[in-house]
Amino acid sequence: MKKVNGHQIIQLFEEFSPKGLAVEGDPVGLQIGRLNQTVQRVLIALDVVEEVVDEAIDKGVKLIIAHHPIIYRPLKTIQTDQPAGRVIAKLIQHDIAVYTAHTNLDVTEGGVNDLLARQLELTDTKVLSQTAEDRFKKLVVFTPKSHENELRDAMAEAGAGYIGAYSHCTFTSAGTGRFKPTIEADPYIGEANQLEEVEEVRIETIIYDSIEKRVIRAMEKAHPYEEVAYDLYEEARPGKQLGLGRVGYLQKPMKLREFIEYVKMKFDVPALRYVGNPDAEVKKVAVLGGTGNRYMNAARFSGADVYITGDVEYHTAHDAKMMGLNIIDPGHNIEKVMKAGTAEEMKVRCLESNFDVEFIPSSINTDPFSFD
Structure with a gap:
């Protein structure tokens, strides 16, 4: 197997998750560091927080592929005595590059939303909201x-x-x-x-x-x-429809109260919020990683019995309740499925290309919320 640099790894990654699939204005691509160096280990992370950077340093990683951008809005200053600046400085000091794949990884086949649907074992899945077409x-x-x-x-x-x-x-x-x-x-x-x-x-x-x-x-x-x-x-x-979210069917119907427990178990969350009748039957499910408030109507028009998404706003929940749409909010952090899923996808692609690269799913839990 041959040694490769960051450019070669990212070229292969972008065949899986092209930057062109990202929604307009989404900050994707190389955000920190350089790719023109030999890379033998890549860390796959949901968020780039200081604990994740320390993990990368400990494991000799030279490239982090993250789902959530470390720089989401333009920076006016980088103050290294402040938390955000300290993280950026540590990455630069240790020559670790950070590459972000955000909504393009949500949209692409085998990306975040497909991984969420697979975790729920949904069948006959389709795109919830089309944003692109694979011609x-x-x-x-x-x-x-x-x-x-x-x-x-x-x-x-x-x-x-x-x-x-x-x-x-x-x-x-x-x-x-x-x-x-x-x-x-x-x-x-x-x-x-x-x-x-x-x-x-x-x-x-x-x-x-x-x-x-x-x-x-x-x-x-x-x-x-x-x-x-x-x-x-x-x-x-x-061509093939591509987009945000997925809609599919459970292998067998269950009551909403049962489905809530199923979601907690499948996504490894201790608690969640929901809207709806606990005795409602659930057969068709819509799921969208991240914040899915604006796709509530798409979930409703898809005929889904329940819509799973994170960070549901108070007034959006009221709207869903009035329209009779059941909602489950297990939190934004369920997108952590991308760590193992993306690592496995890239492992297979690199083996096919004879690249000597190890992909490591981050072991750090970056959910900022705790439950009591």
């Missing part, structure tokens, strides 16, 4: 007939060719490729300054915009030619 593209590549199977397999393994419940979807047509290598070329087939004709195939497949770089990288690696001839076409048909 279809058609990828066309030309290759010698001798390499068509190898190329098709490489692209499919990278995620190309998924249409609904079908994978490895491609179309192949035969033809003749013509080219003349220049004197500077190092051709796989042919001689310099001689026009060459090769029996080639045209392979067509479908990819999502989000995996374009990964598929092209796999295609180029498997292709025998020095210069690969390929085309990308935008598809007119709708």
Whole structure:
């Protein structure tokens, strides 16, 4: 396995959680430090507080990937004798970079909201509020007939060719490729300054915009030619919906009072707030990590029996009660599911890329609230 720097790790991370998925104005990306250094250990954290920074120092971490921005609003001063300034100074002194993935990690497939839905074991999940679309593209590549199977397999393994419940979807047509290598070329087939004709195939497949770089990288690696001839076409048909929150179904209905205990157990919280009738039946569930007040109507119109989100405001709770929507507020900190989930996602991706990197979920509980 090969040693890598922070840039290579973040490039791989952004294939999983592109910055472009973040809502407008959300501070995402590198916030402190540098990426041009070798990184062997990455800490995955919900919040970057001083205890988390100390944990990173103890474990020899050079990069923290956090969900909540350490710098949310522009700073006018950094006073190192104050708590916030002290944390920033400690990070700089120990050359630890902080990269933030906030609403983009909420939106992306396999991100915070999918992890919350999986924790609740919801089935048939859909996006609660669409904010983006993962568009279809058609990828066309030309290759010698001798390499068509190898190329098709490489692209499919990278995620190309998924249409609904079908994978490895491609179309192949035969033809003749013509080219003349220049004197500077190092051709796989042919001689310099001689026009060459090769029996080639045209392979067509479908990819999502989000995996374009990964598929092209796999295609180029498997292709025998020095210069690969390929085309990308935008598809007119709708792509995959992406957005905030998820809506899905419980494996079996239960009363709200039972479901409350289920939520406490699944999210490992000692207490929570709720609005609604304890005897109401719960089958369809909407869940949105973080503060979800503005998506109350989306939860209602989705037909959910209950809406789980954090930091519900007093007046929003009144509105929900009047509209007959049950609410459960287990706190903002349930987003801690992103620590283990993101670490596992990146571990798999780095193994596929032969990167020698360890991803460590932070063990620090950063919930500022206590219950008595």
